[in-house]
Amino acid sequence: MKTGHARSLVPVVAVTLALAAPDAFAYLDPSTGSMIISAIVGMFATAALALKTYWYKLKNLFRRPDRKPGAMPGADPDQKPARDTRPASD
DSSP, X not given: OOHHHHHHXXXXXXXXXXXXXXXXXXXXXXXXXXXXXXXXHHHHHHHHHHHHHHHHHHHHHSSOOOSSXXXXXXXXXXXXXXXXXXXXXX
């Protein structure tokens, strides 16, 4: 059997099994629906956090490195720091 033929057979078998499934006599109370909605919201929140984390890691790969550690953004790196003109406190 060729793999192309087997792949086209999978959806047919899946639909046949879904239509032949017996009825399930189960009770789903309102809290079950709430639990399912909470799980779905939790999955979206987890996916959003993962995307945010990996986005910043990817963004940092392409960012230019700072000139000096702890340097102020936009400051001239060759400029000497300003002298402290405050009176000395004893």
